[in-house]
Amino acid sequence: MSVILDKHALSYLPVPKAACTSLKTLFFEVQNGFPFRPFSTNGRQWWIHDFYKTIPFEQIDHAAIAEHRRIAVLRDPVRRLLSCYSNRVVHHRELSREKARKPLKRADLPFDPDLPTFIAKLPAYCEAVPSIHHHAMPMVTYLGRDPAYFTRLYPMAELDQLVADMSALAGRELTLEKLQTGGPKIDPESLDAPERARLDDFYAEDYAHYGRYL
Numbered sequence: 001m002s003v004i005l006d007k008h009a010l011s012y013l014p015v016p017k018a019a020c021t022s023l024k025t026l027f028f029e030v031q032n033g034f035p036f037r038p039f040s041t042n043g044r045q046w047w048i049h050d051f052y053k054t055i056p057f058e059q060i061d062h063a064a065i066a067e068h069r070r071i072a073v074l075r076d077p078v079r080r081l082l083s084c085y086s087n088r089v090v091h092h093r094e095l096s097r098e099k100a101r102k103p104l105k106r107a108d109l110p111f112d113p114d115l116p117t118f119i120a121k122l123p124a125y126c127e128a129v130p131s132i133h134h135h136a137m138p139m140v141t142y143l144g145r146d147p148a149y150f151t152r153l154y155p156m157a158e159l160d161q162l163v164a165d166m167s168a169l170a171g172r173e174l175t176l177e178k179l180q181t182g183g184p185k186i187d188p189e190s191l192d193a194p195e196r197a198r199l200d201d202f203y204a205e206d207y208a209h210y211g212r213y214l
Contacts, residue, residue: 002060003027003052004068008169011065013150014054015142016135017083018075019159021179024052026163030170054134057144069151072143073162076214077203078188078196084135085118086183094131103128115186119195122202139206146209153213 003012003024012027014020025048028036038047075083088094089112095104097111104110107128110117118125126133147153154162159176167174191199200207 002055002065003031004065005031007031009068010169011068011070013057013060013070013072013143014052015072015075015080015139016054017080017087018073018139019156019176020054020073021048022176023073023162024048025179026166026174026176027052029174030166054142056141070149071152071154071162072150073154073156073159074139074210074213075156076188077138077206078191078199079156080139081119081122081136081199081203082115082186082188083183084132085115086186087181088131088135089113089118090184091182094129095125100129116195119191119198122198138203140209143210145205147213153210155214 003014005011005027008030012023014024025036028048028051036048036051038045040046093099093112095109095112095118097104100111107124109121109124109128113121113125122136126136143150163174163176188196
């Protein structure tokens, strides 16, 4: 479920690869008064995403947060996709033979694709591997298509303002840890025209509904 802070009448709707892990960790501290740290119990490792799930907009209990201030963080869709490739494909190797042999063989998709191959076959990789689907699907999957639903939308450039606003809410100074940063930095300018066109098409709804806020 979204991050729901009933005490503060505030809800944050997360978007994967838009500072999602870092922000969930921040909101955990707002809600609980102490920082979250991963821990294990009975042989199971617990992460922040076990406490705050990222779910599609249509699955959110909107009635439960109807009176809340609702916020989200937006990231340029192409930069989101490049972050997904860098972190999930290169760093975590979620499209490797070791981790995705059966679904990729079934879909006849290459293991460990280079970036051009990943972009060219993005819909197929999303369909074949749930973790790629989760991290690469358009923002409208998680935020819906009506910006007016939100009290405040923060582009990535305004994360400092979000932290300041949450510090005021919590009554103490908070910091935003940079988490899930593994993988190379990829410049959007490195994409050629056909690659950019494919991504613009894949994320057309994001740009149509949220482009003016980025």
